Amino acid sequence: MPAAGGGFTVAPVACVLAEPDRLAAWEFERPGASVDAWRRALAGELEPARLPTAGHAVPNAAGSAIVSAERAVRACTEAQAVAAELRLGLKAELRPYQARGIAWLRETTAAHGGAILADEMGLGKTVQAIGYLLGRAPLGPQLVICPTSLIGNWVHEIERFAPELRPIAWRGGDLAAEAGTIVVTGYPTLRGHGEALAETEWATVVFDEAQMLKNPRTQVARAARAIPAAARVALTGTPVENHLDELWALLNLVVPRSFAHKTQFRRRFVRPIHEGSYQAVVRLRDTLEPIVLGRKKIQVAAALPPKIHCDLICDLTDEQQRRYDELLARAEEAGFGAGAQRHSRVLAALTGLKQICNHPGLIDGELDELPGRSGKFDVCFDILANNLESDSPTLIFTQYRRTGELLVRHCAERFGVRAPFFHGGLDAAERGEIVTRFQSPDGPTILVLSLRAAGTGLTLTRAADVIHFDRWWNPAVEAQASDRAHRIGQTRPVTITTLTTGTTVEEHIAAMHERKSALADLEGAEANIAAALARLNDDQLLGVLRRKRGN
DSSP states (O other): OBOTTSSBOOOOOOOOOOOHHHHTTOOOSSOOHHHHHHHHHHTTOSOGGGSOGGGSOOBOTTSSOBOOHHHHHHHHHHHHHHHHHTTTTSOSOOOHHHHHHHHHHHHHHHHHSEEEEOOOTTSOHHHHHHHHHHHTGGGOOEEEEEOGGGHHHHHHHHHHHOTTSEEEEOOSSOOOOOTTEEEEEEHHHHHHHHHHHTTSOEEEEEETTGGGGOOTTSHHHHHHHTSOEEEEEEEOSOSOSSOHHHHHHHHHHHOTTTSOOHHHHIIIIIHHHHTTOHHHHHHHHHHHTTTEEOOOGGGGGGGSOSEEEEEEEEOOOHHHHHHHHHHHHHHHHHOOOSHHHHHHHHHHHHHHHHHHHHOTHHHHOOOSOOTTSOHHHHHHHHHHHHHHHTTOOEEEEESOHHHHHHHHHHIIIIIOOOOOEEOTTSOHHHHHHHHHHHHSTTSOSEEEEEHHHHSSSOOOTTOOEEEEOSOOSOHHHHHHHHTTTSSTTOOSOEEEEEEEETTSHHHHHHHHHHHTOTTTTOOSOHHHHHHHHHTSOHHHHHHHHSOOTTO
16 A cells, blocks of 8 residues: 555555366355456466456565566466476375475575475474475485484375475485485484585475474584585574574574674664664565565465364484383283283283373383473474464373373473373363363463363363374264364364374374274274284284384
């Protein structure tokens, strides 16, 4: 809208977000000239330059200019072209904003050598990165560096979405990498084996959860900057956790030529922003716009289904691996017996293994120190940290009472948050009080729930984020629990994150969810599952329970 003295001011307006493929058939109540022009432009019947101004009036970060008509149409058609190109190689149905993200990564890394994809959690940064890596596969070997607990998840997702690629989980040793290979490694391995990684000329390096490199003086950050790569991509939902110097560290990591001098960055942006300069904020936004892309769920809500499923494969720590193998070896040595004895022993082994996946302290009783001992536990609290930062109330479901108590305890220890625990040991009045308090605008930001006690009948729509901390055999039970947030009254897309410990019985459960096998469709308690497993012979049973080291 026009501003006094020329130029324009930016004001929000009500709008409909229409996907390009559906625009032609979309029924608008009062379609304006820009709707018809866009339809004709996408059909190749109108020169982009003839789009009316209202059809491409997207302001830049500084509010000093709008996107040109040619640029707007090109961005749209390039995203459509990327989606079409990847339709065969990428086994995922890309949403329009994800296709745009891949096209943007291509364009930005070609122009600047690097990019930061900072979409909000749950919008699919991983699948966008995999789509980008797939397109660059012929250019040479590529590298993904992530938290250790997510190595298995990256390998799993690459195999799932891009079967043409060859992911390798690397923890040191010989490194044979060629075109089509994706080496996946953790930040601790980067710190200890950075020189080996630096010996390869990588076509692409992706830094997942890149906020872990926010301190440029650390050994791991120096090792990251030393990796030679034609394109460098940082993935993070929180490019700034505490102060703007962290943002400079990420910019220096992915586009070092443009952000070489920290002192200059502080003089131009950090200091004046701390002193309250709005113009410095505008300058920073304008500077970041070509390099950083961050979308929020609310911005792409029309392109999202009511639920966003985010399945994470979490790695076992060394302690968990040891405990898991020891427990199963003891069970195998003792034998599973027959009849009622076999049923009870199978149930005991199953319960013990799943509790080790949650946290080894649940088995050995050593609970003084909680973090760093369970991959799943650490991933869960990283998610919670992001959600607390964005003021997103979260539900965490677990099937075990003691696991819920550990989650509540660590919420207090790490975040100072008093998270209520909704479980079967509470009476009706206590349960009602927890629900009422959580639903209130100033209620607790985290609510831990027993899957059995809270799986049905509750309305908890203040939360739009749900975490399933451990896996239940019946996917319908998990879906019912997720629907505590996804109910009438919910106004936001609901992100449902399931945490699965890779190489364990939990991954077997997840595979059965995908196959919708008869075992996964069983109803009732875990005892019924134990009964079904008890009917297997010993070799079959151990095949389900044993850790798959080759994954």
